[in-house]
Amino acid sequence: MSGTLKSLSAGFAVALTPLNLALAAIGAFVGTAVGALPGIGPLNAVALLLPLVYALKLPPESALIVLAAVYYGGGYGGRIAAILLNVPGDPSSVMTTLDGYPMARRGEGGLALSITAIGSFIGGVGATVLMILAAPAIARAALAFGPAEYVALMVFAFALLAGVGGTRPAKSIAAAAFGLLLSTVGTDSGTGIERFTFGELELLDGVDFTVVVIGLFAVAEVLTLIEERAARVSLVSTPLGRSFPAIGQILHTLPTMLRAALVGFVVGVLPGTGASIAATLSWTLERRLVDRTGTFGTGDIRGVAAPETADNAAQTGAMVPMLALGIPGSGTTAVLLGALMLYNITPGPLLFIQRPEIVWGLIASFVVGNVVLLALNLPLVGLFIRILALPPWALYPAVVACAFSGVWAVNNSVLDLFLAIAFGVLGWAGKKAGVPLLPMLLGLVLGRLIEDNIRRALALSGGEVFVLFASPIALGLWLFAFGILFAPRLLQRLR
Amino acid sequence: MTDRIVGTLFILVGGAAVFLAVSWEVPFAGDPVGPRVFPAVAGSVFVLCGAAIGFAPREGARWPSLRCLLLLVAAVLWLVAYAAMLRPLGFLPTTAAVLAGGALLFGARLIEAAAYGILGSVALWALIDRGLDIPLPRGVIG
Amino acid sequence: MGVRHVAMTVLLSASMAMSVPGMAFQPTNPECIAGAAPGGGFDLTCRLTARMLHELGLLATPMRTVNMPGGIGAVAMNHIQAQRRNDPNVVVAVSTGSWLNLAQGKFGRWTENDVRWVGAIGADYGVLAVRNDSPLRSLADLMAALKTNPAAVPMGAGGTVGSQDWMKVALVARAAGVDPRRLRYASFEGGGQAMAALLGGHIQVFPGDASEVKGQLEAGGIRLLAVLAPERLPGPFASVPTAREQGVAVEWPIVRGLYMPPAAPDEAYRYWVEAIARLTADPRFMEERAKAGLFAFPSTGDAFAALAIERVSEMRLLLREIGLVQ
Numbered sequence: 001m002s003g004t005l006k007s008l009s010a011g012f013a014v015a016l017t018p019l020n021l022a023l024a025a026i027g028a029f030v031g032t033a034v035g036a037l038p039g040i041g042p043l044n045a046v047a048l049l050l051p052l053v054y055a056l057k058l059p060p061e062s063a064l065i066v067l068a069a070v071y072y073g074g075g076y077g078g079r080i081a082a083i084l085l086n087v088p089g090d091p092s093s094v095m096t097t098l099d100g101y102p103m104a105r106r107g108e109g110g111l112a113l114s115i116t117a118i119g120s121f122i123g124g125v126g127a128t129v130l131m132i133l134a135a136p137a138i139a140r141a142a143l144a145f146g147p148a149e150y151v152a153l154m155v156f157a158f159a160l161l162a163g164v165g166g167t168r169p170a171k172s173i174a175a176a177a178f179g180l181l182l183s184t185v186g187t188d189s190g191t192g193i194e195r196f197t198f199g200e201l202e203l204l205d206g207v208d209f210t211v212v213v214i215g216l217f218a219v220a221e222v223l224t225l226i227e228e229r230a231a232r233v234s235l236v237s238t239p240l241g242r243s244f245p246a247i248g249q250i251l252h253t254l255p256t257m258l259r260a261a262l263v264g265f266v267v268g269v270l271p272g273t274g275a276s277i278a279a280t281l282s283w284t285l286e287r288r289l290v291d292r293t294g295t296f297g298t299g300d301i302r303g304v305a306a307p308e309t310a311d312n313a314a315q316t317g318a319m320v321p322m323l324a325l326g327i328p329g330s331g332t333t334a335v336l337l338g339a340l341m342l343y344n345i346t347p348g349p350l351l352f353i354q355r356p357e358i359v360w361g362l363i364a365s366f367v368v369g370n371v372v373l374l375a376l377n378l379p380l381v382g383l384f385i386r387i388l389a390l391p392p393w394a395l396y397p398a399v400v401a402c403a404f405s406g407v408w409a410v411n412n413s414v415l416d417l418f419l420a421i422a423f424g425v426l427g428w429a430g431k432k433a434g435v436p437l438l439p440m441l442l443g444l445v446l447g448r449l450i451e452d453n454i455r456r457a458l459a460l461s462g463g464e465v466f467v468l469f470a471s472p473i474a475l476g477l478w479l480f481a482f483g484i485l486f487a488p489r490l491l492q493r494l495r
Numbered sequence: 496m497t498d499r500i501v502g503t504l505f506i507l508v509g510g511a512a513v514f515l516a517v518s519w520e521v522p523f524a525g526d527p528v529g530p531r532v533f534p535a536v537a538g539s540v541f542v543l544c545g546a547a548i549g550f551a552p553r554e555g556a557r558w559p560s561l562r563c564l565l566l567l568v569a570a571v572l573w574l575v576a577y578a579a580m581l582r583p584l585g586f587l588p589t590t591a592a593v594l595a596g597g598a599l600l601f602g603a604r605l606i607e608a609a610a611y612g613i614l615g616s617v618a619l620w621a622l623i624d625r626g627l628d629i630p631l632p633r634g635v636i637g
Numbered sequence: 638m639g640v641r642h643v644a645m646t647v648l649l650s651a652s653m654a655m656s657v658p659g660m661a662f663q664p665t666n667p668e669c670i671a672g673a674a675p676g677g678g679f680d681l682t683c684r685l686t687a688r689m690l691h692e693l694g695l696l697a698t699p700m701r702t703v704n705m706p707g708g709i710g711a712v713a714m715n716h717i718q719a720q721r722r723n724d725p726n727v728v729v730a731v732s733t734g735s736w737l738n739l740a741q742g743k744f745g746r747w748t749e750n751d752v753r754w755v756g757a758i759g760a761d762y763g764v765l766a767v768r769n770d771s772p773l774r775s776l777a778d779l780m781a782a783l784k785t786n787p788a789a790v791p792m793g794a795g796g797t798v799g800s801q802d803w804m805k806v807a808l809v810a811r812a813a814g815v816d817p818r819r820l821r822y823a824s825f826e827g828g829g830q831a832m833a834a835l836l837g838g839h840i841q842v843f844p845g846d847a848s849e850v851k852g853q854l855e856a857g858g859i860r861l862l863a864v865l866a867p868e869r870l871p872g873p874f875a876s877v878p879t880a881r882e883q884g885v886a887v888e889w890p891i892v893r894g895l896y897m898p899p900a901a902p903d904e905a906y907r908y909w910v911e912a913i914a915r916l917t918a919d920p921r922f923m924e925e926r927a928k929a930g931l932f933a934f935p936s937t938g939d940a941f942a943a944l945a946i947e948r949v950s951e952m953r954l955l956l957r958e959i960g961l962v963q
Binding site for chain 2: 034048051052168171173174178184190191196219222223225227229230231391392393394396397398401405408414418421424425428432433434435447451454455456458459463
Binding site for chain 2: 666668701703704720798799803818820821822823824960961962
């Protein structure tokens with residue numbers, strides 16, 4: 001342990017040099033700015049800035065510090081538009097809109113942004129502490145998760161989700177089924193055949209989640225506003241309100257944040273899941289645990305804190321298998337892995353022994369990056385919420401133009417823009433017809449994971465369905481899932 | 496009425512999905528489940544939900560006036576034109592047009608909208624093309 | 638602001654740039670199209686080539702990378718054919734994975750004869766990895782195990798059935814006289830997850846690429862039964878025998894290279910071939926390429942075109958034999 005402390009303090013000595021501190025601040029700011037552009041998430045932010053950083057010929061630890069700061073900043077940037085405008089910038093901030101946007105409508109947008117900044121900080125630092133304590137051991141434990149365990153985890157997630165959103169179950173289930181159908185579009189990962197591509201080459205890789213989100217949120221939101229304007233509902237300019245949470249509010253959300261940090265970290269460490277799953281699980285779990293008055297989804301401060309804390313903790317958690325085993329658990333860590341290799345650093349078990357200065361410098365820079373991000377973003381909250389003071393004619397066209405440019409920049413696909421528009425119309429009509437959109441998005445996120453893992457598990461077992469329940473982890477998750485679904489009703493019966 | 500239409504649409508779309516899914520030819524699948532089952536099940540659930548909605552409609556949806564619908568159609572067409580013309584005409588003119596048009600739709604004055612379109616498109620271009628070094632279509636500018 | 642700062646520094650740090658001397662054609666606003674999202678193999682091909690062409694003074698204006706994901710290059714191919722058939726300033730990243738999909742007819746109506754092949758910038762090689770405690774110790778062990786009961790050897794990788802990863806084991810199975818359709822193969826979301834499944838004991842064999850197993854190999858977490866290369870690979874791979882050494886004629890190079898539009902002018906084509914030839918012969922490029930996990934694979938111009946056409950038709954035959962295409 002003292003060895004760890006020594007290495008860590010050496011790591012901090014690296015991370016705290018003026019150059020590296022300045023780089024962390026620049027990285028956090030640039031990451032936030034790029035991540036705030038809907039359509040460009042942390043993955044793209046890191047991938048796009050990597051060549052620029054490499055071209056600067058910085059020493060490896062400085063380059064990693066910048067990239068880590070960009071990574072966190074990108075994650076944070078996504079929530080600004082999610083909270084203030086109901087336009088999630090990346091998949092993992094979809095859950096943030098549920099409570100964040102209602103808060104913004106009440107004039108508490110600044111408060112929501114501050115709480116997410118604090119939540120991200122707690123998530124990032126909490127996860128880093130867990131990582132320092134036992135990165136290699138945790139990474140090895142995560143390997144116990146095979147296809148069958150992922151299936152059980154997804155069932156558990158669905159059990160938590162049951163009853164979220166919508167007044168009519170048939171419509172919620174239909175929306176989820178549609179999301180599941182959407183998730184099958186593209187080249188089938190088992191057999192390589194094309195599903196629902198209609199001969200369109202641009203659909204071979206499936207429907208980009210970001211495109212769906214941009215359509216359902218940004219485009220649909222603008223259509224709704226046009227309608228309200230035409231119906232002479234005056235667009236009330238949102239009050240800006242105060243930005244900083246009272247101590248009481250922070251204490252009120254602290255247990256949620258701590259739980260979310262743990263949930264996010266665990267989900268992030270698993271190589272087969274990511275930040276969106278972490279945010280979803282954490283929000284639904286908190287709703288089950290602490291929401292006694294049904295305020296989740298109507299602007300509950302804990303409903304904002306949970307997904308954002310988990311999101312950041314998952315981003316950090318994803319680093320664990322990458323550093324300790326050389327296994328990228330997410331697209332972004334795959335890019336970071338590529339960055340490490342550019343500097344002749346091969347992540348994996350030997351990294352901790354051969355290049356401790358890199359590992360601990362990087363870990364220390366996570367902490368520093370999170371502190372910088374908090375210090376940077378709390379004062380900027382006041383600036384961010386000024387966005388809402390713009391007249392509607394300036395604000396909403398810009399949202400759409402930014403979202404479309406972001407989508408275009410990443411995929412260069414005209415079809416993606418058409419799809420975003422189509423989903424916008426669908427989202428607008430869905431709102432009118434009372435079909436909730438959230439189950440559809442969750443179906444899209446979870447669908448691929450469920451199908452792929454069921455088929456993987458059965459492919460490897462040769463069709464033995466029993467493998468799905470064979471391991472203690474899988475069995476435990478199945479039991480939890482059934483408990484969540486049926487325990488409340490059973491208790492009611494007994495009474 | 497809305498629920499009846501929604502239910503019918505769901506049945507049609509879900510039915511088409513199931514029909515397509517079961518008709519896929521699979522040279523051979525490495526797994527015992529294969530690629531057809533999951534979409535077919537999801538499609539069937541979709542059909543069932545559509546039936547439940549369509550045959551037991553509850554009302555309450557309020558659709559906008561014809562004038563408003565036309566406005567919405569115009570807005571959607573405006574976006575479609577943007578997407579279609581982005582590559583041939585280039586990023587700057589199309590984005591300027593979409594920004595200015597949107598601003599007018601939300602009640603800006605002509606001069607405001609024009610200035611906004613030009614400044615906004617240049618700012619976005621600077622951020623993405625120059626800042627992030629992602630080439631945007633040049634179009635007519637060449 | 639920060640981005641601008643970085644961009645400015647990049648511009649300033651570019652030395653007095655020259656270009657391939659003695660060439661009439663000079664590209665203006667050159668672009669490299671990567672048929673995948675930022676961070677993938679195509680993206681690497683483009684960005685590595687662009688950066689080094691500029692740093693070595695082979696290209697006066699910096700080449701920029703455009704990402705056009707979809708179908709292992711199918712979308713990019715379609716874009717080139719439909720909109721830029723004679724553009725002299727664009728090159729497109731290509732890999733063996735694209736060739737395999739061309740052979741399966743997954744590039745719409747385009748074939749290997751519809752582009753001008755410029756050259757390879759390097760290659761990765763297929764490997765067959767097992768966990769360090771695996772009872773399988775050589776390629777012969779694996780083939781014997783497959784012969785006895787293919788279902789007893791669960792395997793998996795990032796690609797689908799019919800992908801490069803699957804082909805690696807399918808070729809080995811075929812050499813052992815086992816129908817590749819009987820392999821117990823699961824596809825994962827990327828090689829990283831397959832590696833996790835291997836280490837976790839959920840699969841027994843991972844037919845991956847040399848670059849993605851390097852870290853675990855050095856750390857001793859896995860063993861390699863064979864590299865699917867013509868000769869032994871350098872570095873940590875030096876002790877791993879090739880399949881050929883073990884009497885099995887299976888090779889799987891993952892060639893990474895570039896092509897140009899079908900109607901690109903001859904002088905532009907000659908320029909790009911010359912630029913890539915000089916690039917891949919430069920020791921500074923070799924060093925950077927090694928960092929990116931790629932090995933040497935010198936092949937440009939006519940030789941590369943011949944290779945591409947030959948490989949695709951070989952694959953077509955192979956896939957027909959296996960029964961993956963009619």
